[in-house]
Amino acid sequence: VKEPTYYINTKFVPKSKAYVHVNDLGFLRGYGVFDFLVTYNKKPFLLNKHVRRLFNSAEQIGLKIPCRNQEMTSLINKCVRKNTRFRELAIKIIITGGISKDGLTPSDTSTLAILTNQRKKLPGKLYKEGAKVITVDIQRDIPTAKTLNYTNAVYSMKLARKASAVEAIYIDKKEDVVYEGTTSNLFLVKKSKIFTPETDILPGVTRELVISLAKKHFKLETKKISFRQLITADEVFITASNKEVLPIVKVDRNKINGEAPGKVTKKIISEYKEYINTGKW
Numbered sequence: 001v002k003e004p005t006y007y008i009n010t011k012f013v014p015k016s017k018a019y020v021h022v023n024d025l026g027f028l029r030g031y032g033v034f035d036f037l038v039t040y041n042k043k044p045f046l047l048n049k050h051v052r053r054l055f056n057s058a059e060q061i062g063l064k065i066p067c068r069n070q071e072m073t074s075l076i077n078k079c080v081r082k083n084t085r086f087r088e089l090a091i092k093i094i095i096t097g098g099i100s101k102d103g104l105t106p107s108d109t110s111t112l113a114i115l116t117n118q119r120k121k122l123p124g125k126l127y128k129e130g131a132k133v134i135t136v137d138i139q140r141d142i143p144t145a146k147t148l149n150y151t152n153a154v155y156s157m158k159l160a161r162k163a164s165a166v167e168a169i170y171i172d173k174k175e176d177v178v179y180e181g182t183t184s185n186l187f188l189v190k191k192s193k194i195f196t197p198e199t200d201i202l203p204g205v206t207r208e209l210v211i212s213l214a215k216k217h218f219k220l221e222t223k224k225i226s227f228r229q230l231i232t233a234d235e236v237f238i239t240a241s242n243k244e245v246l247p248i249v250k251v252d253r254n255k256i257n258g259e260a261p262g263k264v265t266k267k268i269i270s271e272y273k274e275y276i277n278t279g280k281w
Ligand SMILES: Cc1ncc(COP(=O)(O)O)c(C=O)c1O
Pocket: 036, 180, 181, 182, 183, 184, 185, 202, 203, 204, 205, 206, 207, 239, 240, 241, 242
């Protein structure tokens, strides 16, 4: 049986035996943080950056970190080695406030779980032909932290699937600001220049890499983006650890670039692949 091995609170256990207590603050109150990354050639991609962001998320909500940065890194690597029977992995690291006595006070021992599953990719067709997104007038609570509260994401993705879209983009209609996807960051291209929102978003690891790769070939600016700027863009793409760089050709009912992936997006996709293939990360 191909069952992944998870790590939960000092133990490696098969997925079917991986449980947390019902009085865990993550379950009771959604008090916790997580991070997500994938492997290439069985090596975790930009692991240090993900661990750093995980700890930064924890710090933002005052959550006790269960171990040091170095320990976390080696623990994740150990978990990967216990799952080599899978070609590539999707890794989710979760830290919660632990088992609470009164349902509100975090425990001295945070819960730590590392979930390693076989990586699932989006259909290749979406990368060749481009995908659709919808916009939702919803904002994330503590946008710079990857907290466990993804209620808005679950709700918004239900609407997205109904509209045959791959992602929902959070916007603020009243303030006219475009933020990010439920699990991705957003970029647009106008007159060969690249733009991406700057504040009140999750600092995506893929976003950061794409920014540095893009700057070698294009002008790039991080700034506030309006809804109109989004739907009148020459090109749109989203980035995320699992999705990588995905061309967006429709935003709600608005076609982008005649519903075809654009030149700049294609260049970024090839640069991203090239960077992965170097293996030097
Ligand atoms: C809200 C949000 N924004 C952006 C991202 C993309 O981040 P990354 O590129 O580090 O995967 C994610 C990832 O899941 C996310 O949840």
